[in-house]
Amino acid sequence: MKKITLGLFSLLFYWNSQAAIVVRDINDFTFSLNTFVDLDFNNDNVPEFTMQYMNNSVESFFDPNMVNFVTTGTFDSGYGWDVMKFLSFDTTISSSSIFGAQADAYIDPSWANPVDFFPQGDSYIGCKFKLANSWHYGWILVNKNGNTITLKSYAYNDVAGQSIKAGQLDLLSNQGFQIVDNQFFPNPAKEIVTSKIGSSIKLVTLTDLTGKHFPVYFDNSSINLDHLQKGMYLLEVTYEQNIKSFTKIVKE
Template identity: 25%
Template sequence: MKTFLIIIFSFGIITGNSQIVYTDVEPDSVVNEFLQGYAVDFNNDSKSDVHLVLLDNIGVWVMRLIPDNSGDSVYVINEGGDAGGAAVLNFEDNISSSSNFYKVGSGWGDLLYGHWDDSGDYGYWTGTQEDKYLGIKFKISDDFHYAWIHLTTHIYAVDDMDFIMKGFAFNSVPNEQISAGDIGNETDIFAVSANNLLIYPNPVNDIINLSGIKYQSCFNIEITDISGKLVLRYSNVNNNSFNISNLKSGVYFIRIQTDKMVYSCKFIKK
């Protein structure tokens, strides 16, 4: 079964000091072939934050995390440094500034499991690890956010393994802890697919129109360019049309947050 399946995005909003943004991978995504992986995009900004992959070489088979780009600041909770690997977390384990983080891509400390014919087995995700979690720290702009990844792994043999990606979430409040498995207030979780939000016309000249937004008595809009730079923001919007004539031609991403939902979509400005 190939890695890249349809993903339905769900977002949970918590009142108070924290806001958990949760993505439910539905159906679960199974990766069981080497040189395949799963790209995790915590904040749905079309830029992958970290990849979980299966890799092999002559006499080597590994399951590990890798950064999207070499310069990315993404970390995983680790045990044992380079000689250890990614920690196996249980439901409600704390992920915060007090956790022992290791920079993904800086060595073998991001390893879940690996076997080298000339030296043996490494990592803590051995055998079957059912419904466990990875603790993650990553950057949005200049701020760190804490996050978790929910998965099940199977090591059948040194050259036969798989993982099942089930979901992930992060705390959208910078530097605020999150508990493994915390999806916020379950009564406030809604499934949002790319087809729920319609932007028209697309490409657009001056006036952009929105359709498909629920709970829309009032909402906030942010538009970023392809580099992630914020270029336009509207607060407390109460209509479905607005002017973007001041934007330069190019590709942009729009993020719309209502009282109960978050939408994200790409559009082109002529």
């Protein structure tokens, strides 16, 4: 077996006792007529809100004093207060975002301007909701294939009032990094996974689906999963030349 170095024990221990981005990487949910999915960001069995497919669009109904979505406009502007805005990866979601919804919001409603229709492929929805009477910011990852919407995962910052970036998996900023679509193999894996990127690994952040961080053993191209329980994990890997990748890994 390759010699593996232990990385980031002290930093990961610090993160475990501090704030975190909590990620819920659910089984992909594809919307169809009269289907719905509950979004429970903090995993307390009490959904923050529900999204469903009715009236030819994915929509959500909610109390705007407790929940809201980033929208393309505001009620005062006369357009877009009920049209969810698609966000690209790394877009900041914060108190400065436009949360214009009154009590309902929609993906691609019939009255939306064509420029506001969600693009094909992956994009994000920005949201906020109250926990213990304080606002928290989050993102929802959706995929559009034709006219079909699939919800893939969602996350929030567990520190009240603090921003989150669309697609952010931890509290480290992605600014200044090239984000690449990397694959590790084998996946699922029992012990070691190897990166397909030629650059050397400098830093690895490993979390489970609740946002809990784990110590990581790695060398220039491989990561050791042998010490982990079976399940799904999220890998954020930083390489030389300011490259980052985000990957779901299944430990057998």
